[in-house]
Amino acid sequence: xxxxxxxxLDNGLRVIVHTDVSSPLVCMxxxxxxxxxxxxxxxxxFAHLFEHLMFGGSVNIPSYDTPLQEVGGENNAFTNNDVTNxxxxxxxxxxxxxxxxxxxxxxxxxxxxxxxEVQRNVVxxxxxxxxLNQPYGDEWLLLRPLAYKVHPYRWATIGKEIKHIxxxxxxxxxxxxxxxxxxxxxxxxxxxxxxxxxxKMLAEKWFGPIPSGEKVQRNLPAEPKQKAANYETxxxxxxxxxxxxxxxxxxxxxxxxxxxDLLSDILGRGHSARLYQALVKDKPxxxxxxxxxxxxxxxxxxxxxxxxxxxxxxxxxxxEIELVLKQLSNEVLPEQEVQKVKNKAExxxxxxxxxxxxxxxxxxxxxxxxxxxxxxxxxxxxQAVTAADIHKAAKEILRPENCTTLYYLxxx
Amino acid sequence: xxxxxxxxxxxxxxxxxxxxxxxxxxxxxxxxxxMSAGSQELLKLEVILDAGSxxxxxxxxxxxxxxxxxxGTSTRxxxxxxxxxxxxxxxxxxxxxxxxxxxxxxxxxKHLKKTLPVIKDILLNPSFPEKEWSIxxxxxxxxxxxxxxxxxxxxxKRFQEIIFAGTAYGAxxxxxxxxxxxxxxxxxxxxxxxxxxxxxxxxxxxxxDEVKETVANNFGDLKVKHPSFYKDLPAAKTIKPIERxxxxxxxxxxxxxxxxGRRLFTKNHNDYFGMKVLTTILGGYFGSRLMSNIREDKxxxxxxxxxxxxxxxxxxxxxxxxxxxxxxxxxLTEIYKEIELLQQELVTxxxxxxxxxxxxxxxxxxxxxPFERMDRFKSTRLYGLDLGFYTRYTAAIKAITxxxxxxxxxxxxxxxDLVELVVGSRK
Numbered sequence: 001x002x003x004x005x006x007x008x009l010d011n012g013l014r015v016i017v018h019t020d021v022s023s024p025l026v027c028m029x030x031x032x033x034x035x036x037x038x039x040x041x042x043x044x045x046f047a048h049l050f051e052h053l054m055f056g057g058s059v060n061i062p063s064y065d066t067p068l069q070e071v072g073g074e075n076n077a078f079t080n081n082d083v084t085n086x087x088x089x090x091x092x093x094x095x096x097x098x099x100x101x102x103x104x105x106x107x108x109x110x111x112x113x114x115x116x117e118v119q120r121n122v123v124x125x126x127x128x129x130x131x132l133n134q135p136y137g138d139e140w141l142l143l144r145p146l147a148y149k150v151h152p153y154r155w156a157t158i159g160k161e162i163k164h165i166x167x168x169x170x171x172x173x174x175x176x177x178x179x180x181x182x183x184x185x186x187x188x189x190x191x192x193x194x195x196x197x198x199x200k201m202l203a204e205k206w207f208g209p210i211p212s213g214e215k216v217q218r219n220l221p222a223e224p225k226q227k228a229a230n231y232e233t234x235x236x237x238x239x240x241x242x243x244x245x246x247x248x249x250x251x252x253x254x255x256x257x258x259x260x261d262l263l264s265d266i267l268g269r270g271h272s273a274r275l276y277q278a279l280v281k282d283k284p285x286x287x288x289x290x291x292x293x294x295x296x297x298x299x300x301x302x303x304x305x306x307x308x309x310x311x312x313x314x315x316x317x318x319x320e321i322e323l324v325l326k327q328l329s330n331e332v333l334p335e336q337e338v339q340k341v342k343n344k345a346e347x348x349x350x351x352x353x354x355x356x357x358x359x360x361x362x363x364x365x366x367x368x369x370x371x372x373x374x375x376x377x378x379x380x381x382x383q384a385v386t387a388a389d390i391h392k393a394a395k396e397i398l399r400p401e402n403c404t405t406l407y408y409l410x411x412x
Numbered sequence: 413x414x415x416x417x418x419x420x421x422x423x424x425x426x427x428x429x430x431x432x433x434x435x436x437x438x439x440x441x442x443x444x445x446x447m448s449a450g451s452q453e454l455l456k457l458e459v460i461l462d463a464g465s466x467x468x469x470x471x472x473x474x475x476x477x478x479x480x481x482x483x484g485t486s487t488r489x490x491x492x493x494x495x496x497x498x499x500x501x502x503x504x505x506x507x508x509x510x511x512x513x514x515x516x517x518x519x520x521x522k523h524l525k526k527t528l529p530v531i532k533d534i535l536l537n538p539s540f541p542e543k544e545w546s547i548x549x550x551x552x553x554x555x556x557x558x559x560x561x562x563x564x565x566x567x568x569k570r571f572q573e574i575i576f577a578g579t580a581y582g583a584x585x586x587x588x589x590x591x592x593x594x595x596x597x598x599x600x601x602x603x604x605x606x607x608x609x610x611x612x613x614x615x616x617x618x619x620x621d622e623v624k625e626t627v628a629n630n631f632g633d634l635k636v637k638h639p640s641f642y643k644d645l646p647a648a649k650t651i652k653p654i655e656r657x658x659x660x661x662x663x664x665x666x667x668x669x670x671x672x673g674r675r676l677f678t679k680n681h682n683d684y685f686g687m688k689v690l691t692t693i694l695g696g697y698f699g700s701r702l703m704s705n706i707r708e709d710k711x712x713x714x715x716x717x718x719x720x721x722x723x724x725x726x727x728x729x730x731x732x733x734x735x736x737x738x739x740x741x742x743x744l745t746e747i748y749k750e751i752e753l754l755q756q757e758l759v760t761x762x763x764x765x766x767x768x769x770x771x772x773x774x775x776x777x778x779x780x781x782p783f784e785r786m787d788r789f790k791s792t793r794l795y796g797l798d799l800g801f802y803t804r805y806t807a808a809i810k811a812i813t814x815x816x817x818x819x820x821x822x823x824x825x826x827x828x829d830l831v832e833l834v835v836g837s838r839k
Contacts (some may be wrong), residue, residue: 013556022449023780024429060416065699070766070771071422074697093423100420107416121711125667135561145708189531204506209414237664239557264450272496280547287551294583309550336499343501348518350454355781 001376002359005196006367008199009203011212012184016363016372017199018191020356025389026192027089028098028337029360030106031368033187035082036159036182037152045159048079049123049168054086056115058105071097079157081329082297083368092193096202103206106186109177123165125156133398135238139408145299146232147246147404151223182213189364191356212342223248230404235411240287241308242408243318246301247397251408253369258283258345258381259389260293260397264302266390267291267328267342270341275304284309285317297369302397314407325398333387347383425772428779428806430799433789436624438632441639442611448619449782453521455617456783457528457627460644460794463513463605466580466723469646470597471510472589472607476552477598478506478513483535483544485770490544493530499523502527504534510581511724512794521618524626528618532630536610538602540595546785553590553791563662564734567669567835571730574654574831575675580645581726608634609641615788645725656828660835666834669739672747673730676828678722678794685808686820687720687729692765693759694718694750695731702731703752710746712739724795729824744832751830754821758814771809774803 004018016208037347039046054077055064073090088098131137141156148154159165187208189201226248249260268275268291275289289306308317353359365373434446463478465471475595482504483490497504500523505516515535519527574580611634613627622660677684688696695702695718702716735743759767778786779802792801 022774025780066766067419067775069770071418071695072425072769072776073779074770074774089777091423091425091723091776094420097422100416104416118708118711119786122707122714125712125736126714128667128736133563133665133734174825205414237537238561239769241553243611255659270498272491277491280551284547284550287554307554330691337521340495340499343523344498345501347503347518349499350452350520351518352425353452354783384533 002353002363004363004372007200008373009183009208011208011385012215013203013207013209014187014367015199015203016187016189016301016367016411017194017196018189018359018363019195020191020192022361023192023356024092025089026095026098026190026194027094027174027356027358027360028102029085029087029189029191029364030102030313031187031189031364032084032086033185033368034084035080036157037081038180038216038218039152039155041155042164043168043172044155044161044164045123045157046059046168046172046176047084048121048157048159051077051079052119052123053083053109053115053173053355054105056083056112057110057254058101058117059108059110061101061104062110064101064105067076068101068303073097078083079296080164081157083152083365085361085364086122087357087360089192093396095194095198099202099206102188103210106181106207107210108184109173111170111174116168116173120165120168121368123158124162124200127162127165131156131158135236136242136408139244139406142232142234142408143244143406144244144406146230146406147248148223150221151298152220153223153296153298153349162409179216181211183207184213184215187364187366187367189360191363192276193359199226206304208223220298226402226404231407232405233409235409238408238410241312241314242305242312243308243314243321243323244374244406244408245304245403246316247403249300249302251299251398252297256389259385260302262338262345262382262385263397264291265344266291266333266337267324268304269341269344275306275321275323279317279320283320285312285320289321294408295308316320317397318405322400325394329391329398333390335387338387338390339384342382342385346379349382367386420736425769425776428772428776428802430779431785432799432800433786437639438628440634441631442608442613442625442631442634442636443640444613444615444627445793446619446624447616447782447789450618453540453618454519455521455524455615455619455623456516456518456768457531458514458516458614458616459531460512460514460612461606461610462511463510463530463610464509464584466510466645467605467643469581469583470585470589470593472514472585472593473597473601474513475508476548476593476801477601478508478515478525478599478813480540480548480646481506481515481534481538482570483534483548484539484541486539487537488530488533489725493534496530500526504531516603521623524623528626528630535606536634536761540598540602542595545595549590549593553587556587556590556688563667563669563835565658565818566662567671567730567833570658570660570835571833573675574658574833575673575728577654577724579648579726581723584589589690605643607641608636609638612640613799614786614790616782619741643719649751651802656723656831657825658833660833661838663837665835665837666737667734668737668834669734670743670747671730671732671833672830673728674831675721676729677729678725678727679797679801683728685805686812686816687824688805689718689767689771689809689812690754690817690820691729693763694754696765697770701753702747705746705750706733706735706743709741710739712736722795740834740836744834748827751821751825751827755818755825757818761814762815764814767810771779772806775806792805827834
């Protein structure tokens with residue numbers, strides 16, 4: 001149970017506070033409701049590039065990092081397809097420095113040409129390091145446009161191609177800021193050794209004067225129902241063949257979400273999971289195989305990924321995966337197996353709430369999705385799932401015509 | 413009107429509260445260290461042994477022995493072990509580094525009585541079954557081959573082999589070793605290093621009498637002769653000197669991995685704290701000299717870091733990065749330039765103060781939470797130190813001067829003493 005207070009400033013900024021006096025620190029987490037799904041398809045990778053530019057100086061403060069480090073603080077940020085999230089921790093006595101820094105970059109950036117030029121290069125090196133210069137690095141660059149035809153999940157957060165990053169101009173940066181970086185499009189969560197009254201005072205002082213913006217109404221194209229099984233094969237310089245199978249599923253707030261999450265655990269989480277037992281241990285076709293959900297806000301994917309043992313035929317191995325799925329769709333699930341994945345989900349949730357930073361992030365995401373108190377309802381929602389719910393989810397989702405399969409094979 | 417140009421008043425970090433642990437012996441004298449905190453009813457029990465990869469001339473043997481513990485015992489199959497843990501929502505984590513091997517259990521308190529016997533079983537009765545071993549070995553070999561496709565992996569492995577050449581910490585391994593190892597070697601290693609004498613227990617989370625009793629019931633009756641008995645590392649061999657500059661070709665790599673560094677010293681050395689500060693200035697935080705120059709000014713890399721690290725008997729200094737293949741030599745020039753600057757010029761008072769505050773803030777954070785405090789305890793106790801190490805560290809950070817730092821740069825960072833390894837394409 002995470003206790004919290006919540007209030008909204010006149011300009012629309014939502015603020016959530018969780019007090020934990022056992023910590024000597026405070027954490028500030030600012031979630032902006034913008035991700036790679038909000039980019040235009042000619043300019044992919046921009047939300048993430050923009051995140052880098054948020055560290056290039058704001059309108060009144062030339063360096064973001066230096067003053068924070070000077071008071072013993074530390075920060076980072078990440079972007080995904082749905083959101084951009086910034087977080088910092090610092091000694092509780094220096095909390096106001098955090099408010100000063102975060103409010104100034106919400107007010108306006110410095111929009112430095114030099115910063116844009118350097119960060120374009122940094123992001124291009126990131127692109128190479130993560131996606132191009134390692135075995136299997138481009139799997140998701142390939143899978144997204146295969147699985148999604150119209151929804152912007154069809155490109156990765158890093159972008160479709162390096163050229164989009166190279167082409168980014170300072171005017172694009174300015175208009176992106178104006179559209180997405182304002183109080184009504186953000187959620188501030190403060191956790192740690194601080195009281196709500198103090199946060200209220202600081203929030204009014206530093207964020208209160210920032211002009212409100214207009215909340216962007218998202219109008220993304222819905223992905224049409226997939227009607228036929230979809231296959232693609234690529235050859236790369238890798239030591240082992242890999243199979244990815246992705247199945248369309250509803251979004252994060254759908255009432256079937258937890259049932260599908262537990263379904264993916266039954267299939268592919270840990271060494272007692274069905275795919276691992278059947279295809280790594282009983283018939284050693286794969287060296288590893290697992291399943292998980294993408295967890296995206298909009299309709300997402302259930303992912304099965306396996307790496308094949310040497311000289312195993314990938315089509316035969318794929319058939320074996322489908323056999324495991326079919327069996328699961330056709331049987332009544334043993335109660336013990338359902339309880340097992342529920343227990344695992346429960347302890348994951350409890351362990352995931354350790355520390356002021358995790359609590360801050362969990363609260364921010366819950367507030368954006370629905371309401372902050374959702375964090376306190378998760379365990380009940382997990383426990384409420386029945387074997388019948390999982391069975392129904394399996395029938396609906398694990399159908400061959402709902403699946404995109406990527407064979408990622410080693411070059412002969 | 414709000415003044416947004418001036419920073420709010422800063423408050424210095426005066427002291428860091430270092431909570432000691434509650435330690436007690438079981439009736440057979442095996443030590444249990446407890447860090448009790450937190451309202452959530454969860455626990456981590458870690459069992460640590462002096463059985464890391466440096467304890468064998470083939471470093472894969474200790475690593476595989478540890479990982480194979482969960483592949484079968486005299487009474488449980490691999491599947492049963494996995495189920496007995498998973499059924500209660502618990503997690504098993506097998507880990508090792510060069511000095512230590514560990515088995516950790518993450519569990520909710522309400523399931524401890526069911527889950528604890530599993531880790532007891534895998535520690536005391538592993539059977540290393542052939543069938544599981546052949547699957548395990550093939551999978552590990554495949555992972556190794558995948559890693560051979562990563563310049564950072566090749567560089568990281570080779571760098572350790574070079575700077576610790578001849579010592580137990582630098583023992584190399586290669587693909588052929590995966591195929592030659594037998595389960596008899598794992599069993600022999602287990603018999604020698606996983607003795608009752610060498611078990612150490614670290615307990616962290618929501619600890620009450622029931623928890624202590626459960627641990628005592630499971631492990632208190634084991635026969636123990638010499639608690640915490642330590643077996644020394646294999647002796648060092650004399651080896652031919654190694655060229656300072658090393659290159660490993662990786663065709664078509666679009667980034668090159670760079671590692672620069674040297675063998676240094678352990679946490680007991682007089683210059684340890686000073687070198688922590690110096691290497692933080694050089695490459696230990698986001699605003700460091702190397703990050704500011706090579707990432708934030710030149711855009712050559714996504715990240716670059718420098719630091720010192722230590723094992724039980726050795727330590728080292730490193731600089732580590734991946735850079736675009738086309739800018740590799742430019743990056744090397746800039747790295748050496750930054751080292752020379754530290755040798756020639758004094759760090760300004762402002763930068764020094766920033767780094768001191770940053771390090772103190774970081775230290776504060778590293779004690780925030782029971783798991784974090786347990787990690788700090790481990791990183792002292794297991795190395796023959798006590799938590800007073802952090803009090804001395806705090807004092808040393810506050811006291812160090814720019815002159816001392818320049819002197820350290822001249823003593824420890826001479827270019828001729830630094831190994832330079834690049835893994836990448838020649839083109």
